[in-house]
Every structure is written in structure tokens, then in C-alpha cells.
Amino acid sequence: MARTLLDRSDAVRALADVFRRRGFEAASLSVIQQDTGMGRGSLYHFFPEGKVDMARAVLAEVQAWFEEQVFTPLRTAEDASVAVAEMTGTVRDYFLSRRRVCLFAVAALGGELPAHADAVRTYFSEWVDRLARTLRRGGVANRDAAALAVDAVAAIQGALVLARALDDDAVVVDVVARVEERLLAALS
Amino acid sequence: MARTLLDRSDAVRALADVFRRRGFEAASLSVIQQDTGMGRGSLYHFFPEGKVDMARAVLAEVQAWFEEQVFTPLRTAEDASVAVAEMTGTVRDYFLSRRRVCLFAVAALGGELPAHADAVRTYFSEWVDRLARTLRRGGVANRDAAALAVDAVAAIQGALVLARALDDDAVVVDVVARVEERLLAALS
DNA sequence: GTCTATAAAGCGATAGAC
DNA sequence: GTCTATCGCTTTATAGAC
Numbered sequence: 001m002a003r004t005l006l007d008r009s010d011a012v013r014a015l016a017d018v019f020r021r022r023g024f025e026a027a028s029l030s031v032i033q034q035d036t037g038m039g040r041g042s043l044y045h046f047f048p049e050g051k052v053d054m055a056r057a058v059l060a061e062v063q064a065w066f067e068e069q070v071f072t073p074l075r076t077a078e079d080a081s082v083a084v085a086e087m088t089g090t091v092r093d094y095f096l097s098r099r100r101v102c103l104f105a106v107a108a109l110g111g112e113l114p115a116h117a118d119a120v121r122t123y124f125s126e127w128v129d130r131l132a133r134t135l136r137r138g139g140v141a142n143r144d145a146a147a148l149a150v151d152a153v154a155a156i157q158g159a160l161v162l163a164r165a166l167d168d169d170a171v172v173v174d175v176v177a178r179v180e181e182r183l184l185a186a187l188s
Numbered sequence: 189m190a191r192t193l194l195d196r197s198d199a200v201r202a203l204a205d206v207f208r209r210r211g212f213e214a215a216s217l218s219v220i221q222q223d224t225g226m227g228r229g230s231l232y233h234f235f236p237e238g239k240v241d242m243a244r245a246v247l248a249e250v251q252a253w254f255e256e257q258v259f260t261p262l263r264t265a266e267d268a269s270v271a272v273a274e275m276t277g278t279v280r281d282y283f284l285s286r287r288r289v290c291l292f293a294v295a296a297l298g299g300e301l302p303a304h305a306d307a308v309r310t311y312f313s314e315w316v317d318r319l320a321r322t323l324r325r326g327g328v329a330n331r332d333a334a335a336l337a338v339d340a341v342a343a344i345q346g347a348l349v350l351a352r353a354l355d356d357d358a359v360v361v362d363v364v365a366r367v368e369e370r371l372l373a374a375l376s
Numbered sequence: 377g378t379c380t381a382t383a384a385a386g387c388g389a390t391a392g393a394c
Numbered sequence: 395g396t397c398t399a400t401c402g403c404t405t406t407a408t409a410g411a412c
Contacts, residue, residue, distance in 0.1 A: 023299035025213035029388060040389085041396045050388060106297050108353040109289070111211035124353040147366065150350065154363050157349045158342030165296040165312040175342050178335065217406065228407085229378045238407065 006038060008046045009061075014038070016058045020101040024055050024110055052115065055107075059119045062103055066123065069094075074130040080138025081187050087131070088180040091156060096172060100163045128153050138187040148186055152179045194226060196234045197249075202226070204246045208289040212243055212298055240303060243295075247307045250291055254311065257282075262318045268326025269375050275319070276368040279344060284360060288351045316341050326375040336374055340367045 006014070014036040018027050021035075029051065033040060047053035069090055077083035095102065104123045107116045132149035136142060159175035162168075194202070202224040206215050209223075217239065221228060235241035257278055265271035283290065292311045295304045320337035324330060347363035350356075 021299075023213065023297070025211065026299035028386075030386080039395095039397055041398080044389075045395060101297070104353070105349045108349055109211070109294050109297055111209075111214040120353045121355070124350055128350075147362065150359060151343065151363060151366060154346030154350050154359070155339065155343050156346065158344065158346030161293045161296055161345045161349070162312055162316075162338065162342050165292070165308045167309070171338060171342070174335065175339060178339060216404080218404080227379055229380085232407075233377060 006036075006042070008057075011036065011038060011043070011046050012057050012061045015054050016061065016103065017099075019055065019058055019103060019106070020099045023106055024051075027051075055116065056119070059103060059107065059116055059123075063119065063123055065094075066127070071126055071130045074134045077134075080134050081184055083134050084131075084138075084183045084187065085180060088176050088183075092172060092176040095156075095160060096169055100160050100169065100172060102157060102160055105157055105160065124153065135183070135186065140186050144186065148183060152183060155179050194224075194230070196245075199224065199226060199231070199234050200245050200249045203242050204249065204286075204291065207243065207246055207291060207294070208287045211294055212239075215239075243304065244307070247291060247295065247304055247311075251307065251311055253282075254315070259314055259318045262322045265322075268322050269372055271322050272319075272326075272371045272375065273368060276364050276371075280360060280364040283344075283348055284357055288348050288357065288360060290345060290348055293345050293348065312341065323371070323374065328374050332374065336371060340371060343367050 015032065018032055018035045021027075022031060029040065029043070032038075032043065032054070036043075043054070044050065047057060070087055073086050073090075074083050077086065104120050108120050108124075128146075128149045131152060132145045135145035135148055140148065155175055156179060159172045162175075163171040203220065206220050206223045209215075210219060217228065217231070220226075220231065220242070224231075231242070232238065235245060258275055261274050261278075262271050265274065292308050296308050296312075316334075316337045319340060320333045323333035323336055328336065343363055344367060347360045350363075351359040
């Protein structure tokens with residue numbers, strides 16, 4: 001890990017990688033120190049409230065990324081089919097390059113913690129909502145749009161679980177391809 | 189929690205509930221002690237290797253349950269459509285009555301640990317495999333059967349993630365209903 | 377088989393020098 | 395802004411009485 005000076009957003013990126021590899025609970029400060037190359041002093045300088053703060057910052061960064069790269073394009077693209085194809089391609093590449101881990105899913109399945117419950121709910125409900133709206137804009141009936149959107153997000157999240165369980169990227173590639181196919185079929 | 193004497197399989201059931209509520213890492217021995225009503229002495233009597241042993245036992249019990257209630261019925265039912273409908277109904281009721289948590293998914297997303305990696309892989313690959321075979325028996329083409337089976341298991345697992353994130357049982361009910369619909373359509 | 381006490385290690389967080 | 399030393403607490407695991 002780079003010894004060169006890190007600013008806060010470098011730190012967040014490094015932390016995201018640690019959390020993806022070890023999970024939130026199992027990533028102890030010692031591990032975080034080693035894997036990010038930052039000392040305790042620096043960590044508590046950037047994240048005064050400690051680990052909870054680090055997790056919050058990482059989730060916020062992921063949320064912002066999806067906002068910009070996925071949710072906004074879904075809203076602004078003029079053609080619904082183009083928007084859908086963009087979404088599937090973007091999220092597939094994102095998760096394949098991020099160890100096939102969705103940190104919001106990890107947070108959702110991880111323990112009793114309503115620590116990040118709001119952030120988790122926001123992420124998923126916004127994703128489903130934006131997709132459903134896009135489908136409606138493309139002429140899909142209200143009811144069908146909602147069902148298709150939930151199914152699509154669920155399929156992608158399930159693919160991530162399976163891909164990790166079977167240690168196989170192809171599950172993500174294949175499932176996402178069929179999700180896209182189904183969504184485009186509904187739009188035609 | 190019952191104070192009455194527990195045998196090992198009672199202990200495993202109680203442990204499964206704790207792990208579903210808190211996750212594997214966050215369930216400390218103190219918490220386990222409180223939530224199961226068993227003392228440290230009893231716990232280490234039944235599970236000499238400690239927490240790893242407890243987790244292993246719980247996963248083995250879940251695996252056995254699925255073996256008996258899901259995988260075997262998938263194999264033995266004479267009509268593929270009946271087998272599929274049985275599976276979807278059984279797993280829906282199972283997860284709804286188990287806090288919408290699949291412990292194998294929790295293990296799959298939880299940290300670096302290849303601790304239970306083999307058990308996780310076995311569970312998911314067997315589920316997908318059995319379902320695919322059933323579909324083929326029902327006349328579905330080889331390729332389609334494999335894809336449909338992966339999609340079905342992924343959809344169910346994704347539904348569990350979403351249901352927890354949104355705190356809404358209906359996601360499981362609805363997604364599983366549509367999974368069944370799609371599988372039955374392929375069989376007709 | 378179950379209990380309590382305790383050991384040994386690791387945890388998150390803080391303080392103070394630089 | 396980064397470092398190291400250390401506090402106080404919790405963790406898993408064990409020992410030994412009953």
C-alpha cells in the first residue's frame with residue numbers, strides 16, 4: 001500500500017477495499033492500519049468518531065457514485081432502453097471490479113445493526129424507484145414497472161451472493177445479461 | 189429463553205436464531221450465552237472448538253434441512269411443475285419464518301473467511317443443480333435449465349437482501365411468486 | 377453436564393510528542 | 395498531519411469446583 005501521503009478521499013477508497021475484503025465487523029483497526037498503510041493517528045484525524053465514521057464515509061462515497069453513475073443517468077437519458085442498457089453495463093463493471101461485493105448488501109445482512117439502516121434503505125429504494133420510473137417512461141404499465149424493477153435489483157444482488165459463493169464472475173455476467181434482456185423486452 | 193435442559197440439537201436451533209439476528213462475527217459468546225440461556229460450560233461442552241464449531245454445526249443443520257425439505261423433493265417428485273411449486277412455497281415459508289436471513293448468504297458475504305467456504309459452495313451449487321435437473325426432467329432444454337435455475341436462486345437470495353434492507357416481507361412473497369411463475373412457464 | 381473465575385489476547389479509542 | 399504508547403474494556407478459551 002502506498003506510503004505517499006493520503007488525503008481523506010484516498011483514505012475512503014482504501015477503506016472501501018478493506019471492508020469489501022473483510023466485512024465491516026472483521027475489519028479491525030489493526031487490519032485497517034496494515035491494509036491502508038495509515039496509522040491510527042491519521043485514521044482518527046480523518047474519522048474522529050472511529051470505525052462507525054469510516055463505514056459511514058465509505059457508504060456515502062458508494063451512494064454518491066451510484067447517484068452520479070447510475071441513478072442520474074437513469075433519470076436523464078431520453079431513451080428508456082438506452083438508460084437500461086447503460087445501467088446494467090455500469091453496475092456489472094462496477095461490481096466485477098470491486099470484488100463482487102455490494103457494501104450495502106453486506107450492511108443489510110450484517111447483524112442487528114440499525115447503524116446504517118437508513119443509508120441502506122435509501123440506496124436500495126432509490127435504485128428500485130429510479131429504475132421503475134424509467135420503465136414507466138418507456139411505456140411499461142405502473143404495476144409491471146414496479147415488479148420488474150424489484151426483480152432486476154434482486155437478481156443483481158442475488159448474483160453477487162452466488163458469484164462469491166461459487167467464486168465465479170460468470171454468474172454476474174450472465175445474470176446481468178438476462179436482466180437486461182428482460183427489461184428491454186418489456187420496453188419493446 | 190427456556191431454562192429447561194437443552195440437548196445439542198436444541199442448542200443448534202438456539203444458535204441459529206442468534207446468528208440470524210446478529211451475524212456470525214457480532215454474535216459474541218456473552219450475547220450467545222444470554223440469548224440461548226446456556227452457560228459457557230455447556231456451550232464448550234457441546235462445541236469444544238468454540239464459535240467456529242457452533243457456526244459449522246448451524247450451517248450443517250440448515251444444509252440438512254434443505255437436503256430433506258427442498259433438494260430431495262426436487263429430485264423425487266414425479267411431476268416437475270409440482271416439484272417447482274413445492275420448492276418455492278417451502279423456501280418462501282422457511283425464510284419468512286427465519287427473519288428473512290439465509291445464513292449461507294451471510295457466510296458468503298461475511299469477510300475474507302474461507303472458513304465455511306466449502307459448505308457455502310456446496311449449498312448453493314446443490315440448490316442450483318437440483319433445480320436445473322428438475323427443469324430438464326420437465327422438458328426444458330439443457331442451456332435454458334441452467335440459466336433458469338441460476339436466475340431463480342439468485343432472485344430468491346436478492347429478495348432476502350432487499351427484504352431486509354427495506355424491512356418488508358412482501359418483497360420475498362412477490363419475488364418468489366414471480367420466480368415460480370417463470371419456472372412454471374418454462375415447463376409448460 | 378453446568379457453573380464461576382480467570383487467563384491471555386485483541387479490541388476501539390485517546391493522549392501527547394513531534 | 396502522523397506517530398507511538400497506553401488506557402479500559404471485551405473477546406475467546408480454559409480450569410476446576412460441583
